[in-house]
Amino acid sequence: ADPRPAAAVVALESVARPFEDRxxxxxxxxxxRRVEVRAEISGLVASAPIRKGARVAAGDPLCVLDPGERPANLAEANAYLRQMEVEHQAALTLSQKGFTAETESLTRAAKLEGARALLMRAELDMRRLILAAPFDGMLESDTAELGALLQPGAVCATLIAxxxxxxxxxxxxxxxxxxxxxxxxxxxxxxxxxxxxxxxxxxxxxxxxxxxxxxxxxxxxxxxxxxxxxxxxxxxxxxxAPAHLVPQSALTLDDAGRLGVRLADGGAARFVPVTIMGEAAGGVWLDGLPPRATIIVVGQEFVSDGHPLTVTLTDKNAALR
Known part of the structure; x- marks a missing residue:
């Protein structure tokens, strides 16, 4: 038996309770989402500005550019494609009958592909005249002013979702x-x-x-x-997770500097390291203790492991005040 005289301590009986940490x-x-809607081609703004704060839906036009010569370019590209289709068909027919070299047919085929690419570029330029909202949102800035010249990369509007x-x-x-x-x-x-x-x-x-x-x-x-x-x-x-709510004053350190509490276990003191899970009014929530524990709240600083105890139990509510 430990020869040291029993130390008088005050302890509380604690039962682990669910602790909802946060x-x-x-x-x-x-x-x-946030995006700056920018022009891909140059042109004068032909649409009235939409004021900041307005709600827009995906696909709504924000800025419409003046087409300039682009409709004429599109018509020219269509006409050129039709011409190349006729010439290619004629060259193909003559080549099959042996009246022209095969290289002539291949040349016409290459020109036909070039005409198709030219038409695609003209159609793409026409589509790029309308700068539309990419998603539902709200304008964070006015759209570009009527008559303003937008160069490629210039901002039409800032849109946020x-x-x-x-x-x-x-x-x-x-x-x-x-x-x-x-x-x-x-x-x-x-x-x-x-x-x-x-x-x-x-x-x-x-x-x-x-x-x-x-x-x-x-x-x-x-x-x-x-x-x-x-x-x-x-x-x-x-x-x-299960945890014990104890008064913060019950916390102590062992010789190694670990944070913990001392328990009254079988009439003797025992140090148990703990982890603080959270704070509450009058105390702290601790992890690392058994489901039921007799925690020393007064006198824990004056005893060490194995020290005999005389325990006086206190009401938990009183201990937490």
Whole structure:
């Protein structure tokens, strides 16, 4: 038996309860899609501008360019193709009858393919006169002004898609493996509005500067009233796990510097290392303890493993106050 006199300690009987852990990310809202609709050919804008804030559907024209000589070029390409078709057929017939060399027929065939390519380019130029919305969204800028000259690459309009809206945060290295695509999440915006969604993306590569991982939550926004760039606090609930709620003052360190608590086990003290899973009013949730434990809450700093104890039990509610 341990020759040391029994130490008087106060302990509480604790039973593990389900603890629903959660991860909190600070972030912002972000448009699901954003694109600058740009001209592929040069031309004067022939359509009236659409003002920023307008909602548009996929395929709606945003800028229409003056066709200039392009309709004439298309008609010329059509006529040239018909001519090449006639000449190719004639050359083919003469070649089959032996009146011309086969090379003449091949030359006409090459010219026919060139005429077809010329027509395709003319038709493509006509289609490029209309700069259409690539998806349903909202204009973030006015479309180009009537009469403005757009060169290839010039911006007609900036379009964003806000439904769904993205809630973007960054998870620490210790938390990122707990997050899974499809897991439900909810957020509170800076204006107090609550938003619900599901995780859509968890980055596999950390930000080089912060060593955190980008997390995207997609949330429905049919009215488009959640704006891009709003501050958001994102919360992801994790699966429940058994844990003990104990007063923070019960925590102690062993000689190796490990965090833990001391239990009254069979009339003697025993150190058990723990992991803090979360905080609550008046205490902390701990993992690493058996399902039932007698945790020393007063006097744990003055005993070591195997020290005999005289235990006084306390009410758990009193201990957590």
């Amino acid at each position: 991860i909190v990310l600070r972030g912002r809202t972000e448009a699901d 806000l439904d769904p809206i993205l809630l973007v945060g960054y998870a620490a290295e210790r938390d990122v493996d707990k997050l899974t695509v499809g897991a439900p999440a909810h957020a509170r915006l800076a204006n107090g509005r609550a938003v619900e969604g599901a995780i859509r993306f968890v980055s596999r590569a950390a930000d080089e500067a912060t060593r955190t991982f980008r997390v995207e939550v997609a949330a429905a926004n049919p009215a488009l009233d959640i704006r891009d760039g709003m501050t958001a606090e994102i919360m992801v609930a994790l699966s429940a």
